[in-house]
Amino acid sequence: MNAPGKDVPKISVSGLHKRFGAHQVLAGIDLEVARGKSLAIIGGSGSGKSVTIKCILGLLKPDSGSIRIDGQETAGLSGTAREQQLAKAGMLFQGAALFDSMTVWQNVAFGLIQAHRMPPVLAREKALAAMTKVGLEEKIADMNPAELSGGMQKRVGLARAIAPEPEILFFDEPTTGLDPIMAGIINELIIERVRELGATALTITHDMKSARRVADSIAMIYQGRIIWCGPAADVDHSGNPYVEQFIMAKSEGPIVLDVLRA
């Protein structure tokens, strides 16, 4: 396969629709992330952020629309072709989603052993190197994830995501549930590791401090559509009443919260 041109966006989504029963969650998402750039999607609870990222990763099947990675359509991929696309990506989950039946190093090395067929001894070395990069000491390598604090688990999740040196990194609410200091540390780690890998990053968050810190550009999702997208530096003077209400955390404004769903 030919290498994609420089102008081809790393991630390109257009007309993405997804419905659960009678509830239309995504109503035509359009977004692009250029190679090596970082985009944060902001939006309230239930606005469709997680569903968008899960559709891009192939964890959910969209009802319609196009998802292209390196210009290649991935929305209908299955089996080996999908696994090859997934091998390009790493994901940090909101709750870290560490495998509790494995030790810390086995968690970090999992993608190296399973997807990249690396021998366990070599994978352990790589896992320990990835752990060092996120500020984890080697002495916790043989501990179980349940023995770690929330912040440490996030770091292990980040180490697992970066260990296979992916081309794309997805971050699902990376700072949720962390104290401000640990949230700041995780933000810095994300920036450093994404920069070092030269990876393309897509973050979903409702933490504006985190979005401003980790992203080159920000997109706001509301009622299943991207209603504003622009450079992170412009988000404070977007001129969009929805964005203004969201970033200033006002209860009054055009955004109507679905209290029953929240």
Place this chain on the structure above:
Amino acid sequence: MNGWNFLAIIGRIFLAFLQSTGHLVLFAGQALRHLVLPPFFVRITVQQMLRIGYFSLPVVGLTAIFTGAVLALQIYVGGSRFNAEGFVAQVVVISMVRELGPVLAALMLAGRVSSAIAAEIGTMRVTEQIDALTTLATNPFKYLVAPRLIAATLTLPLLVLVADIIGVMGGYLASTQRLGMNAGLYMKSTLDVLEMEDVTSGLTKAAVFGFLIALMGCYHGYNSRGGAQGVGAATTDAVVSASILILLFNYIMTDFFFS
């Protein structure tokens, strides 16, 4: 009008049943496909065989020995009403090997294994560990479902073989120690009446039951939703559906073997 409402309720229940059956059949089809397609996770399969088989030995053994012993006492008492108390050994061995060994071992495993599988996979589902597996380019059907299906299908016949032997020994102990029967005569009667077909039909049943136990655990765990309550419901559903399917398939297979 009330009559129509009643019919509508029946219709909805029937449609929901068809939908659930369809989902289960699709899940089983997908699981079977991944059973035969590489890669195979041999180490995990062996781990599961130990968890399902070795660690179930005490509960299956205890069930079998008491069942065999009770069977001997009941047949002796019941049989004495029509001068059939001399057939205790024969009835015990045929009942244990053809019917009680496979069914009771399977029902015990439905409680112990199906629930454990549903709870483990269900927890992985609600904590996004299954999504994490997928993002690490690992198919959850190959990594989680296939090893458990293979392990349960291969292990339950071995467990049933042990249960058969222990069950017969339970009958032997009750007959010789409680009823005063001759030990040598009891064993001779047991071995004389036992045919290979009795054993193979019981072990075939066990393999099918093992598959059903693991399938129900995996299916309900994989499709669990909504946190701790969802995992709890998945665990209950797994045990109940596995138990019902074991009894249903026991009748179907018994009918098939008889014909």
